[in-house]
Amino acid sequence: MPHIWCAGCGIGSAVGCFIRAIDRTGLNADKMALVSGIGCSGRAAGYVRLDSFHTTHGRAIPFATGLKLANPELNVVVFSGEGDLASIGGNHLIHAARRNIDMTVICINNFNYGMTGGQLGPTTPLDARSATSPYGNYEPPFNLPRLVAAAGATFVARWTVFHLRQLERCIAEALVKPGFSFVEVIAHCPTAYGRLNKQGQGVDGLRYYKEKSVVRNGADPSEADIGMSGPILVGKFIDIERPTFWNNYMQVSNKAQKK
Amino acid sequence: MSEEGIREGQFFINGDEACAEGAISAGCRFFAGYPITPATEIAERMSRRLPEIGGVYVQMEDEIASMNAILGASWAGVKAMTSTSGPGFSLMMENLGLGVMLETPCVVVNVQRAGPSTGLPTSVGQGDMMQAKWGSHGVYEIIAIVPSSPQEMFDFTITAFNLSEKYRVPVLLMADETVGHMSEKVVMRRVAPEELVQRRRPTAPPGKYWPYQPDSDLVPPMAIAGEGYRFHVTGLTHDERGYPEMTAAAQERLVRRLVDKIRLNRKDIINYEEVGTEDAEVVVCAYGITARVARRAVQQARDEGIRAGLLRLITVWPFAEDRVRELSQQVKAFVVPEINYGQIVLEVERCAGGRAKTLLLPHMGGGMHQPQTILEGIREALR
Numbered sequence: 001m002p003h004i005w006c007a008g009c010g011i012g013s014a015v016g017c018f019i020r021a022i023d024r025t026g027l028n029a030d031k032m033a034l035v036s037g038i039g040c041s042g043r044a045a046g047y048v049r050l051d052s053f054h055t056t057h058g059r060a061i062p063f064a065t066g067l068k069l070a071n072p073e074l075n076v077v078v079f080s081g082e083g084d085l086a087s088i089g090g091n092h093l094i095h096a097a098r099r100n101i102d103m104t105v106i107c108i109n110n111f112n113y114g115m116t117g118g119q120l121g122p123t124t125p126l127d128a129r130s131a132t133s134p135y136g137n138y139e140p141p142f143n144l145p146r147l148v149a150a151a152g153a154t155f156v157a158r159w160t161v162f163h164l165r166q167l168e169r170c171i172a173e174a175l176v177k178p179g180f181s182f183v184e185v186i187a188h189c190p191t192a193y194g195r196l197n198k199q200g201q202g203v204d205g206l207r208y209y210k211e212k213s214v215v216r217n218g219a220d221p222s223e224a225d226i227g228m229s230g231p232i233l234v235g236k237f238i239d240i241e242r243p244t245f246w247n248n249y250m251q252v253s254n255k256a257q258k259k
Numbered sequence: 260m261s262e263e264g265i266r267e268g269q270f271f272i273n274g275d276e277a278c279a280e281g282a283i284s285a286g287c288r289f290f291a292g293y294p295i296t297p298a299t300e301i302a303e304r305m306s307r308r309l310p311e312i313g314g315v316y317v318q319m320e321d322e323i324a325s326m327n328a329i330l331g332a333s334w335a336g337v338k339a340m341t342s343t344s345g346p347g348f349s350l351m352m353e354n355l356g357l358g359v360m361l362e363t364p365c366v367v368v369n370v371q372r373a374g375p376s377t378g379l380p381t382s383v384g385q386g387d388m389m390q391a392k393w394g395s396h397g398v399y400e401i402i403a404i405v406p407s408s409p410q411e412m413f414d415f416t417i418t419a420f421n422l423s424e425k426y427r428v429p430v431l432l433m434a435d436e437t438v439g440h441m442s443e444k445v446v447m448r449r450v451a452p453e454e455l456v457q458r459r460r461p462t463a464p465p466g467k468y469w470p471y472q473p474d475s476d477l478v479p480p481m482a483i484a485g486e487g488y489r490f491h492v493t494g495l496t497h498d499e500r501g502y503p504e505m506t507a508a509a510q511e512r513l514v515r516r517l518v519d520k521i522r523l524n525r526k527d528i529i530n531y532e533e534v535g536t537e538d539a540e541v542v543v544c545a546y547g548i549t550a551r552v553a554r555r556a557v558q559q560a561r562d563e564g565i566r567a568g569l570l571r572l573i574t575v576w577p578f579a580e581d582r583v584r585e586l587s588q589q590v591k592a593f594v595v596p597e598i599n600y601g602q603i604v605l606e607v608e609r610c611a612g613g614r615a616k617t618l619l620l621p622h623m624g625g626g627m628h629q630p631q632t633i634l635e636g637i638r639e640a641l642r
Contacts, residue, residue, distance in 0.1 A: 030487040035331070046491055046502060051484040053334065054493035054503075055327065056357050062291075062324035066331025066339065067484055069315045070289050074335065074485050095320040249315070256310035 004043050008194075008202025010161035010187025011108050015044050017164055017185075018079065018106060021171035032075045035064040037089060040115045040189075041081035041108035058089030061096045064103055072102070072246050075175060082109040082184075086142055087122040097151035097180045099245045104174045104181040107144060110189040118192025125228045129196040144184050145221035149238050154179035156221060156238035160186040162209035163234060170236060179244050186232055197228075264312035266447045274412040274439045275300035275342075277447075278368055278432065279308060281416030282340050284450045287366070288314035289339040291328035293321055293347060296380045297436040298370035301342035322347035326354040329365045334492075336483035338420055342368035344436075345387055346377065349394070355429055356395030359517060361492045362427035362471070362479065364458055366419045369431060370439035371547075373598075373624025383436040384624035385547055385598035389605075391431050392576050398514050400521035402528055403431040403576040405546040409443045415573070421456040422528060426520055427478050433575060435598065437548040437627060465489060470501040471513070477520035521577055530573040531582060535561065539568030541640050542586055543594045544607050546572040548627055553596055556633035567637050575603065583610035592640035596620040596628045616640060 005011050022029055029050055036045035038057035045052040055063045060078045068076040078085070085093050085107050096103065112130050113119040120130040120137050123144060127136040149156045155177045159167040167185060174181035188194055188205025199205060212230030217237075224233040266280050279301050282290070290305040292298075302318070309316040315332070319325040322343050329339035343351065348369045358365060369391070373384035387394075391403045402422050406415045416432060423430040459480040461468045470490045473479045479499075482488040495503040496510045521528065534557060536542055541560075545553040550571040560567035570586065572579060583606075587593070592615055595604040600621045608617040618640045622628050 030489070031485050033484045046493060049489050051489055052491045053331075053361075054491070054495065055330075056354055056494055059323065059327040059354060059357075062319060062327035063331040065317070065319075065324070066289070066291060066328035066333075067335045068331075069317055069328075070332035070335035070337040070339065071485055091320050092324055095324070245317075249310075253310040253313065256307075257313070259311060 001047065003047060005040060006191040008188070008190040008205070009040070010110065010189070010205065011041050011044070013161040013164060014106065014108055014167065014185045014187060015047060017168040018171050019048065020168050021175060024168065024172040025175050027075055027175060031073060032077065033067055035060045035067065035076065035078050037080040037084035039081040039084045039113065041079065042084055044079040058084055059092065060084065061089060061092040061105065065096060065101050068101060068103055069245070076103040077175070078103060078105045080107065082107055082123045082144065083113045083121040086144055086147070090122065093148065094151040097148045097153040097182070100152055100154060100179045100242050102178050102180070102244045102246060104171070104183070106171060106183050106185060108185050108187050109144065110187045110193060112189060112193035114189045114192045118196055123226070125226055127228050130193065131196070141226070143221065143225045145182070145224045145237050148182045149221045152180070152242070153182045153238060154240050154242050155181035157236040158184040158186065158224065158234050160209035160213055160232060160234060161188070162206045162213065179242060267449050268447060270445050270447060271442055272409065272445055273300060273442045274406070274409040274434060275370065276304045277409040277413040277445045278342070278416050278434070279304035280447055281413035282366065282420070283308055283312065284447065285338065285417040285420035286455055287338045287340050287420060289329065289332035289337045290314070290341065291317050291319050291325040291332070291339070292341050293319055293325050293343065295344045295347045297372055297439050298342045298344045298368065300439070301368060322350040323354060326351040326367070330354065330358050330361065330363045333363045333365045334484050338364070340366040340368065342370065344370050344372045345374045345384070348387055348390065352394040356397060356399065357494050358429040359395065359399045359401065360494050362481070363429065364423040364427055365429050366416065366423055367429055367431050369433050371433065371435040379625045381436070382625040383548065383598060383627060385435055385549065386624060388433065388575060388599065388602040391433055398518065400518040401431060401576055402426065402428060402521060402574065403433050404573060405433045405575050406438055407547055407550050407571070408438060409441060409445045412438060413445050413447060417450060424456040424458045425478070426524065427458060427481060428521065433547070435547045461488065469499045471497060472499045473516060473520070476524060477516050525577045528574060529577060529579050531579050532571040532573060534569040536568035536570060536586065538566050539590055540566045541592045541594060541637050542568045542570050542590050543596065543633060543637065544570045544572065544583070544603070545596050546575055546603065549596050549598060552628045552630055553633050555630040556637060559630060559634050560637045565637060565641065572603070578606045580606070580610045583607055584612070587611040587614040590615050592616040592618060594618045594620060594633065594636045594640050596622070596633050596636065598622045598624050598627065
């Protein structure tokens with residue numbers, strides 16, 4: 001299938017994992033909706049045979065919130081990039097986690113705005129070069145698992161596009177988990193970020209993830225910061241139970257209807 | 260209250276509350292919003308009413324999220340609304356454009372206050388009339404309706420839902436603080452199901468359905484999520500199948516249709532009220548709360564022997580240009596009082612085309628015109 005992603009890009013691998021994860025769960029794909037924002041990862045919505053929505057920059061989560069709350073039977077998934085979800089859409093990310101909206105957010109983190117040519121983003125490591133940090137990045141990055149866990153997400157995991165089997169299983173788990181699930185996928189961007197930081201081709205990215213990743217399920221997300229030269233902590237960090245928005249809303253609604 | 264929790268009868272309530280009840284009578288079952296004066300009472304009423312009738316109220320983190328949430332809800336097949344005032348309206352603009360591009364039925368209420376910026380949050384303004392038409396980027400056409408009373412906040416909210424479902428476009432209810440906050444008798448009538456327009460649904464089976472293949476009225480039937488159609492929609496320029504086609508040719512086809520589905524159906528959409536225009540030599544063109552002040556001034560002018568009339572705009576966008584053109588051949592002048600420094604007057608002037616004089620009576624906001632001011636304007640226009 002023709003697509004917009006560059007040779008060596010990690011996003012396609014993550015989309016593959018997502019599609020195989022749907023099969024793995026046995027969920028009815030007719031009842032699934034995929035919502036994306038803007039950016040390279042945001043184009044995923046156009047490549048799946050699901051009810052799919054390619055929305056505006058940063059706004060996939062509130063759009064998905066409306067879909068989910070208006071039809072709770074839908075299995076709603078947001079697939080987008082870290083610039084979209086954690087910078088321009090950062091407010092929506094933390095509030096959806098706080099409300100514990102029952103949705104799965106798959107966040108491709110490739111450390112830069114790839115589509116616009118490799119500018120620095122909310123997760124670009126300190127010292128990293130980008131189109132807008134030509135002398136090295138002087139802003140500290142977000143640690144996304146820590147951010148969403150602090151905001152109240154009930155399922156938080158991170159894998160890289162080297163860990164395809166783990167990622168597929170993890171997304172499958174997230175899809176059936178009630179509440180706000182967040183899966184961060186570390187992916188390489190050889191065309192923009194990789195080139196500016198001398199990280200080589202796609203295969204070099206995979207080798208890097210193989211060498212630098214440390215699997216630690218249950219790790220405290222506060223230890224999951226990512227620097228210029230690793231390590232990259234991966235695994236399922238958070239898996240807890242908390243009433244969803246819908247659980248709470250139904251209680252209130254039932255009370256209001258009895259009145 | 261009827262069995263389904265829909266209110267019927269006579270109530271003494273304010274315009275914001277009447278708007279919320281109108282939405283419920285129209286079948287709105289999803290509201291996402293963010294508190295802002297002077298629109299907050301709409302959200303408050305919805306937060307009380309929707310849970311008791313099986314609808315969903317959600318207070319979002321901001322107006323950007325509210326706008327997107329109602330778009331999502333609409334694509335799940337539920338009639339959805341948000342309400343705000345100037346600052347929030349500005350925040351909604353980008354995604355109002357998404358609503359236009361995806362052709363998503365929904366209603367956005369703007370209870371206007373005086374701006375720019377925070378301005379006078381608790382006082383009246385009509386400064387967002389051009390923003391309603393041009394506020395989002397790119398080329399599009401929108402529908403905006405202006406109520407003049409709490410009763411019309413109820414009635415026109417229903418109209419807004421009907422037009423949005425019919426034309427698959429966000430419809431703006433451009434109220435103002437005075438209409439929103441004033442309390443009057445509101446008759447909430449039982450709205451018959453056949454009075455309520457429901458979006459046209461696909462007849463083609465999944466696999467054969469193209470989300471943006473329009474019918475003869477240029478409006479495509481709309482599938483909703485979860486029905487098995489597995490459709491794709493995007494804010495990118497797209498073809499009839501819904502997939503991106505980023506060419507000038509596709510842009511021409513798509514955007515022309517988005518605009519024309521409103522323009523070519525304008526006779527069905529546009530609504531206005533006329534008082535004493537048959538023999539008028541001067542016509543006051545007004546809308547919202549200002550139209551009520553103008554009505555008094557027109558009466559006073561008639562008492563003085565001036566042949567004055569009132570053209571009250573109900574639909575402001577698309578603009579009643581055919582009617583203003585006609586009137587311009589008959590009258591000597593138009594007088595346009597607005598609680599801004601001249602917005603709708605530009606349209607009146609354009610349509611008058613130099614055949615009749617156009618006199619703006621501006622008010623910067625925070626209060627309303629006095630009938631006397633408009634009366635003086637009428638006299639001056641004839642001088």
